[in-house]
Amino acid sequence: MRTTRSVDLPVLYFGTPVALITTVNPDGSSNISPISSAWALGSRYLLGLGSEGQAAANIERLGDLVINLPSADLVYAVEAIAPTTGRSPVPAEKVPAYRHERDKWGLGNFSPVPSDTVVPPRIAECPVQIEARVAQVVPIDDGNALAVEAEVLRVHVHEEILKTHGPDRIDTEKWNPLSYAFRHYFAQGPHVGSNFRAPLLDEPVVVS
Template structure:
């Protein structure tokens, strides 16, 4: 079988879905669903990229207050994730509408979402218009992790994260672990 050449478009492979929180100038919080959250390969500083269309209410809020929190939901929150991506914070309070609980962050004004096991506080570093979206680049300033997803040494237990991943317009959960970084060398295969 040959390969079919496709024009450049969103690639098939999964990206994590996230609930991104931000605040207006008075501190009122909002939530936007983004299913394409990018981690450029930079460890120090750690950066996160978000593509947010200019018409989104959250686009204006993050530009104005220059902070956001990326909250990673578990699969059981999928309806709330979809809901937060179908209505605007201009019209509704999404914390109230979807029964999500705001918690104070450590360094930024936007709240963490309690129900999400991992919450990443970010400070906006740049905004770059790209096509129909603006690309927001944020620096990670703190990460919160639920105790329940940590082992006794404080390491995250991946099975407990149960993230939602987005593939070609659909929500998926992750399957089985098939290896670990460097395992082929340990087996003598590399």
Template sequence: MKTNLSAAVTHDVIDPAILNFGTPVVLLSTVAGDGTPNLAPMSSVFWLGKTAILGMGGRSQTARNLLATGECVLNLPSVDQVDAVDRLALTTGRADVAASKRSVGYRHESDKFGWAGLTPVPAVSGRAPRIAECPVNLEGRLVAHHKLAPADLAPAMLDDPATYLFEVAIEREHVLPSVRQPGTTNRVDPDRWRPLVMSFQKFYGLGAQVHPSRLATIDEEWYR
């Protein structure tokens, strides 16, 4: 006999300040107009085909750099780089630290790569550096940006002039051999790739595959 699930389970109505249920961490490298590099951890990101959608506050040095030069690299750390990512937390590339950030412990750091112990390497398509230690480097170019309406923002973000969604076209992909799928030319092996995930301000990693996927019966090249 089937259980009446609607009667057995009751959801609680809550009002969380953030809705970060789990997304991959990205170390986003950019350059200012004068070529000065910056590096920032973020997890407000998703991909549609070869386009990455990034969300961030307009006061950040990263947002300013993107708007000024349109260049970036999305460096995807694995769980092995979690210490470096965590060292970048509460740092900003802006010398004039916003009062709201300063109040929760943010401070200016001009050399993000050195502070995190990460190695910058040249990109092919732009001046924003890649990160040698990250298994995945995605060179990108800004193709569009959109401001979010103030009504859509959390109150803590209202001191920012704007919050942006950036559309970034991925122009070149670099991966370490350790995450490639054996016997293929252009594929990442999800059993070898262990992305660092942020969920409600905490770091997590992926475990083993939990169930076969019907989508996996479709050849990956179909999406191209």
């Protein structure tokens, strides 16, 4: 039996996908916020955000957002905007690690494209772009962070990562998401197996 020991880890990022959240600022411009706490449950996406960031303020005001999922080749673009914030002045808890940046689109060399159902634009370079609307916001960690439940309204996917035949499905051999673990970025590793329900994803939905 392997031995364990109790540890005091500074962060608990054992491995999560990176998401770029686009929201709309009060002046009508848009903001991009990289986050590492994002996961799906059915038709809902659950997000973890710092309560003092511009994304949190925009989401609580408007309720619309786009969850853009970058591929591993966008790591340098993501990291270019990582130490920036849309808040001005920069919140005290973000000083001196962060600086204010109004144009994160230009800094990351990202291209905005209009959304179909929400106000914020999508990021053209991200292979997956999820339009969503907030269902509820729950303060956590004594109000220092927010748990955001968002209803997915529409999903856009680059055609080159979709299967070429059958119903709309992601080709997992072509989808290479950017992941984040203990403040380091990773690409997707080798395929080591499939869940017992995986074949069901390839079956067409029959509507009677």
